[in-house]
Amino acid sequence: MKIKRLSLRIRIxxxxxxxxFLASVLIATVTIYQYKEQTDEYNQGxxxxxxxxxxxxxxxxxxxxxxxxxPIVEExxxxxxxxxxxxxxxxxxxxxxxxxxxxxxxxSSHAGFVKSDAPSKLSDTILNGVNNTIKxxxxxxxxxNQYSLQSSYSYITDNKFKPIGILNLQxxxxxxxxxxxxxxxxxxxxxxxxxxxxxxxxxxxxxSSYITRSIKTVTDKMSLTRLNHRNxxxxxxxxxxxxxxxxxxxxxxxxxxxxxxxxxxxxxREQAWREMAKQVAHEIKNPLTPMRLTVQSFxxxxxxxxxxxxxxxxxxxxxxxxxxxxxxxxASAFSNFAKMPTQNREELNxxxxxxxxxxxxxxxxxxxxxxxxxxxxxxxxxxxxxxxxNLVKNATQALDDVENxxxxxxxxxxxxxxxxxxxxxxxxxxxxxxxxxxxPKFTTKSSGMGLGLGMVKNIVEAYKGTITYTTQENTGTVFxxxxxxx
Numbered sequence: 001m002k003i004k005r006l007s008l009r010i011r012i013x014x015x016x017x018x019x020x021f022l023a024s025v026l027i028a029t030v031t032i033y034q035y036k037e038q039t040d041e042y043n044q045g046x047x048x049x050x051x052x053x054x055x056x057x058x059x060x061x062x063x064x065x066x067x068x069x070x071p072i073v074e075e076x077x078x079x080x081x082x083x084x085x086x087x088x089x090x091x092x093x094x095x096x097x098x099x100x101x102x103x104x105x106x107x108s109s110h111a112g113f114v115k116s117d118a119p120s121k122l123s124d125t126i127l128n129g130v131n132n133t134i135k136x137x138x139x140x141x142x143x144x145n146q147y148s149l150q151s152s153y154s155y156i157t158d159n160k161f162k163p164i165g166i167l168n169l170q171x172x173x174x175x176x177x178x179x180x181x182x183x184x185x186x187x188x189x190x191x192x193x194x195x196x197x198x199x200x201x202x203x204x205x206x207x208s209s210y211i212t213r214s215i216k217t218v219t220d221k222m223s224l225t226r227l228n229h230r231n232x233x234x235x236x237x238x239x240x241x242x243x244x245x246x247x248x249x250x251x252x253x254x255x256x257x258x259x260x261x262x263x264x265x266x267x268x269r270e271q272a273w274r275e276m277a278k279q280v281a282h283e284i285k286n287p288l289t290p291m292r293l294t295v296q297s298f299x300x301x302x303x304x305x306x307x308x309x310x311x312x313x314x315x316x317x318x319x320x321x322x323x324x325x326x327x328x329x330x331a332s333a334f335s336n337f338a339k340m341p342t343q344n345r346e347e348l349n350x351x352x353x354x355x356x357x358x359x360x361x362x363x364x365x366x367x368x369x370x371x372x373x374x375x376x377x378x379x380x381x382x383x384x385x386x387x388x389x390n391l392v393k394n395a396t397q398a399l400d401d402v403e404n405x406x407x408x409x410x411x412x413x414x415x416x417x418x419x420x421x422x423x424x425x426x427x428x429x430x431x432x433x434x435x436x437x438x439x440p441k442f443t444t445k446s447s448g449m450g451l452g453l454g455m456v457k458n459i460v461e462a463y464k465g466t467i468t469y470t471t472q473e474n475t476g477t478v479f480x481x482x483x484x485x486x
Contacts, residue, residue, distance in 0.1 A: 009208045016204035017197075024193045028186065035182050047139070047150050047171045050092050054169060055154070057088050063159045072158040077106035077165050085109045095170035098156065101163060103127050117144060118151070118170055126153055130166060148173040295320075350375040350384070350418050354411050357388035363396060365405040371412035377485040379418075383459045390456050391422040391479050398426030398477065417465075417482050425476040429469075437469070456481075 061067045061084050068084075070076040077098055089096045089109035095116065096109040103122030110116040129138030130153050137154045150171045155163040298316045303309065351370040358368055392407060399405040402425065410421040429437060438457045460467045465483035 012208035013204045016207065017200060020197060020200040020204075024196070028189065028193075031185070031189070032182070035185075043148070043150065043171070043173045044139075047152055047169065050094060050171065051152050051154065051167075051169055054088055054092055054096065055156075055167065057091075058084075058156060058167070062156075072164060074100050074164045081107045086111075094172075097168040097170070099166040099168060101165065103166070106165060116170075117149065118168060122153070122166065130154065136163075144172070344380045344382070345378045346381065347376055347378050348381055348384075350377050350379070350413075350420075351411055353379075353381055353384050354388050354409065354420065357385040358392065358409060360389065361392060361396070363405075363407075365399075366392065366396075366407045367409070369408060369410045371410070375411060375413045375418060377413075377418045377483070379463070379483065387456050387459055387481065388420070388422075390453065391481075394453065395422055395424035395426065395477070398424055398428075402426055413485070416486075417484055420481045420483075421478060423476065423478040428473040428475055428477055429471040430473070434471070438467075 058081075062072050062080070068080055070079045072080070077100060081098055085096050085098065085107055086109050095118065097105060097116075097118045098107045099122055100106050103126070105118070105120050108116060108118065110118070126138055126140070130136055135154075137152065139150060139152045141148055141150050143149070150173060152167075152169045152171070154167050156165040156167050157163055298312070301312075306312070351372065351374060354370070355368060358366060388409070392409065395407045399407070405425070407422070407424045410419075410423075412419045412421075438453050457467055460481055460483060463483045465481065467479065467481050469477060469479045471477040
């Protein structure tokens with residue numbers, strides 16, 4: 001799922017959860033960093049305290065006059081600290097090494113078979129660090145077997161503060177208890193974060209729903225907006241300034257849309273009547289032309305003394321009556337189309353009525369396939385016959401230039417509806433005519449008025465049914481009608 005397709009509510013919800021998660025991670029990171037800093041400061045302070053304690057013991061040993069009996073000079077370092085260095089090491093629980101001023105080891109408290117990590121010769125870096133700093137102290141740190149080993153180097157002085165050697169303390173940091181405390185703290189904090197995250201989910205859902213509730217109302221109303229329907233305005237009492245502006249814009253759009261719909265409907269009606277008037281005039285002119293020619297011919301050839309004058313008058317009258325009947329049928333067709341068909345519902349067998357409607361067609365390529373012998377429905381018999389005859393008539397007209405003509409009429413039903421299908425293998429419906437197929441308009445053929453499908457649609461919709469079709473050019477067309485049984 002792309003982030004651009006997510007709704008605003010989901011985005012706010014995810015953003016709040018992400019913010020809570022990032023805050024938790026950041027707090028945990030800062031806590032771990034702070035804990036490590038405090039541990040390092042603690043170890044450094046502890047090393048400094050031990051160094052002060054060792055120096056105090058050494059100064060007391062050198063200057064009290066009660067312990068050391070050797071002159072306090074660099075050459076006597078081994079003798080001065082021969083036994084005392086082990087005593088101090090045992091008290092302070094760390095390794096002590098003493099070097100001369102050239103960096104050579106003079107005495108060490110280390111004992112045993114394991115080699116000491118202290119260097120036998122101090123590097124120039126260490127010597128310069130001790131000699132050139134203000135406090136004359138140098139500290140370095142290295143990792144030893146997953147432990148941190150701190151080494152401090154500082155001067156040992158006589159009673160006149162003259163350096164006679166370099167004191168080295170080896171302090172091995174054991175952070176096991178600290179790390180355990182940190183682990184327990186992080187576990188407790190993880191439980192707290194889990195609870196906070198669950199609360200954040202509920203809070204984020206509530207806040208995101210509250211923020212987007214007004215927007216969802218606007219969205220729902222906009223999705224129901226139609227040009228040919230009466231659209232409702234949006235009324236929101238507790239809305240933000242931005243949403244209020246959006247609602248006002250929507251309500252103004254509804255007003256403008258309603259005005260546009262009225263103008264459009266009025267224009268469509270006027271256009272429909274203009275088109276209808278043109279078509280009526282055109283269709284009436286068709287019988288008027290042969291009537292005019294007949295009258296003119298009769299006028300030229302009329303002879304009262306003609307022995308066949310009575311037969312000619314009868315033929316002349318017959319032609320005029322036929323054209324008058326044609327004009328009358330045109331008027332009746334438009335009159336019937338203009339008004340909604342009156343329903344006279346009665347229980348009838350749809351299978352028999354459809355067969356009766358097909359009996360007027362003499363074409364042998366029309367086939368009838370009822371799925372049952374009896375399908376009872378409450379319909380108007382005359383209107384049902386009009387539906388079938390109009391569809392079949394249109395199908396026969398679509399087969400004018402087709403070889404192996406075929407029309408199939410099928411009748412079936414389900415629990416609530418009757419289904420009538422009329423299929424032909426004609427030339428199909430052109431793409432540009434598909435949208436106008438049910439419009440009331442005259443046909444381009446030499447006969448007919450193009451009102452058949454429009455009339456069928458009116459009848460079907462009066463029954464609250466549907467009429468649909470599928471077509472393929474040069475292959476055929478299938479019309480499907482579904483009407484309720486009751």
